[in-house]
Amino acid sequence: MKILNKRIHIRVATGVATGAFLFSIFASITWFYISYHQEVDRSRSQIKQVITTIEQTASIAMYLGNKELAEEVLRGLEANDIISAARLTSQDGLSASFSGNSDLDQADTAIIFPIVSPFDENEFVGDLLVYPNQRYIENNAISLAKIQVIVLVFYSVIIALLTLIIVNRILTEPMKNIANRFHIITPGDTTRIEVPVGHKENEIGALVSDINGLLDAVNNQIDNERDLRSETENLSKKFRFIFERASAGIGLIDSGNQLIVANPALLRLLGQTFIVDTDRFSKTDFTGYFNDPAEIKEFIEEFWLKPGNQFSAMDIQLKHKVRAADRWVHCLFSKVEDINNPDDSLLEVVLYDITERAEREQNIIYEAEHDPITQLLNRRAGMAKLEVSLEEADKKQRKFAVLMIDLDGFKHVNDTYGHDAGDKVIIEVAKRIKQFFRGSDVVARWGGDEFLIGFSYNPNYETAVSDIASDLQFQIALPVEIGHEQTACVGSSIGISVYPDNDEAISALIEQADEAMYYVKNNGKNFFRFYQAEEATASANR
Template identity: 35%
Template sequence: MRNKLHFRVSRIVTLGAIAFALVASVISYVRTQSDEFELMRKALEQLFSTVQRNAEIAAYLDSKDLAEEVVDSLSGNDIVSGVMLSSINGMVITSSWEDSDAGALRFPLYTPFPAFEQIGEVKIQMNEALLDSRVLKSAFEQMLILIILIAVISILILVLVLRVLTYPVQSIAANLHRIAPGDDNSLHCPKGHEEDEIGNLVNDINKLLQSARYTIKQEQFLRNRVENLEKHFRLIFERASAGIFLLDRHFHLNSINQAFKDIAGIAMKERRADKLKIYFPDLFYDVAVVRNLLEEVLKTGKQAACDLRLATLTTGGERWLHCLFSIVKNDDGDSLIEGLVIDVTERTFEMERILFESQHDALTQLLNRRAGEQRLDEMIRNANRSGSQILLMLIDLDGFKIINDSYGHEAGDKVLVEVSRRMQSIIRKEDILIRLGGDEFVIGFPIKDGGIDESEQVVNKLQQQLTTEIVLGDGLPVAIGASIGIALFPRDGTDLGSLMAHADNAMYQMKKQREKPVKKLLLLP
């Protein structure tokens, strides 16, 4: 590296010196030629002045002898290559004259008398070979001196550049190469350069090294922090109790954690063990609902949360997941769906149990008063819209108090459970069976077109079931009866309160008759 730098500096200095010498030589040659030409011209003028008087007399007298003497006198000089003397009368005397008079000096001849009339002319051709020889000699001498001077100056400049610039820069570069990125080392300024540009360069490089060290340390710190955060988040992702997943735009799973595999059952052999790319909606019971939900999330960009039922596994059982969906952007700006799922199967079943218990009687599992009245109100609204009829039956068990007092509450509970079972076996799916409390029950019976006879059959079956003996423990049979009050919507009332009042009044009338088994009440007047 050092030899290459020396070679480059030497070559630059040498080429610069040669170029300068050539330019200086050309300029010197041109100027020398001009100076020599001017000297020779002046010398010719002085030479002519020595023979001017004789030349004017020879031209005035047209004396060839005198003219030849003048011409020979002039041509005998080394700086003259040719001479021509001519008069106005036609006399022409030449010596070594070339045909072309280009570049010849012209000297007019005048009469030797005060009239000063031009009577002839002397033309002198300059010795160009002698001129070129003198010019070349002078130019060569000047160029040689110039080259020697330039060479000496170039050597001095080269030495100065090497000592002042090249060596210090090479030293700085070598020391800089020995400093590894992030080291605490710095450059030392070469001696004598503390206050010049090299010193400034060293100071700037040291500042740059210091900035680089700080940047590297910051980068290392940030990298370690990012790695720790990645480990932390990876640990959270892998060990989170909630299932975490990422879906592409086509709702296929891109990444999932172990909790999601366990919750969704993906790790089980009986579920898609041979599928590499799982379509997320396929994991659930209602594929269309999940697909529509994801499309809405992708379209609006809003979060969505709901409880979704997983598709039934071959191992059986019903499982519910609470899912939270939101939009995230990847590095390319594409929208992805991020999801979080929690197994809420137990919570769902618990809520269903609580809801069931809040709406049903704990002993008979029938609808309780509050839930039953809400269902009856809804049935009345539907019947009002459709113009259909409803049969409302209010049932009160006869003899139940005697059984309860004689055999205890446990026997009474058994009677209530059995009566509820028998009534449930008679009614249809769309009918409503309610335990109002104690031994009172209500049945809501929607009547279809022409269904009066069907309702009478239900009443007959109900009377038959309620008059059949019930066997208690130890094979003890007991007989009960029932009083039934009937109301017809909309004939006997248009709301639940009026219908219940009418049915209660009818049941009261039946109890007054004290007839057992229960007498049949006609539906129509």
């Protein structure tokens, strides 16, 4: 660091010298004026003193009319340098004078002294005109004034030098040393400024003490900031470690649904495995990673409208990859609001891979809704789907048929070949039945050897149900391999009810199909029959 030079010393010296110079000029002019006028006044006073000494002799010369004596008096005046000319004039006409080198016509500068009688003070005997030697007096006054001015300037210079030395010794030099010492101390340095000798109890000592105190405070602040920075860095490393090593995917989404920050787990979940460094990740449309972008977009838009910093979650399926299994994630959203700039608020999203859980849940739901042997809908699930399918058919103005199927001869297969063979027959019949229907149709195992079918059809296709029932009976009647090069055959009794011809309630339609099926069972089996109202009456009579 640059050490201070002597600029402050020079500035102090310049200030003192300038002050002394200005003071000297002002004092010299003033002193010159005063000295000049004092010297002029003193010269006039001397002239009066000289006149006083010769006044008695001049009075006698004027009284006696003695010109020689008068001239003698004038010669005495002529010997004095401060008098350039003089003239004695009596009342009787006596006149004597001398003019030296001066002009006696300078009446405006003459000093008139009246001469009184030597015997009577009230009697004037003549006048004495004295012409001061103005040039001599002025030169003499100027010379004397110059000498005094020179002395004054000399005194001023001496005083200025002494003042400069004293100020430099007492103030400037210690301050310069303090400043130089202060400027070589770097932040965090334990070195402190020493108090100059003799200044421990004055303002300089207090200044040094305050500077040292300030340096201590700065060092403490630096230490605190260093510790805080170290803690912040350690905390940042921990958060960074957590962010990068977290098993859950973590990211930030802006108001435009752009994913702007993502940790490696989130990138892996979203299939961005080619991005190794998260810093290289460029923002992308977050909703585009899901199988149903509209669903996640609508969810996010609704979440933005919620007041406060709430949490919201949803389970959603990720977009399919080529030849990849379905993947499900649990998305947890929370707002990261900027109070000063609400428009810059973000959404924090945490994603958990719940594919295994979703699969387990789906398996549980599937097992709860499906028959374990045939994998068809069980009675409870079939009933629920029938109600939904009937509502859909009503909305689309389509007819809806309910078929109740009971296998003929199935008990004989079980008793003859065993339950394993019976299961094989049930499974094969279920496959044959299922191949006739769409995914939206209802195919359920209603009981041991009973199946329930529900499907909608175009009301203009009047033979649709009969055709399907006929084909079903044909397929069901085909032999079924039960192992060991053996086959088994079963028939089918089918009861049919139709919405809205027979009824509008699904429970009633099922009951009607069941009654029609029992009519077939009781009347020769192995054919199908539509529900007839008289059958219900006959059944009731029985």
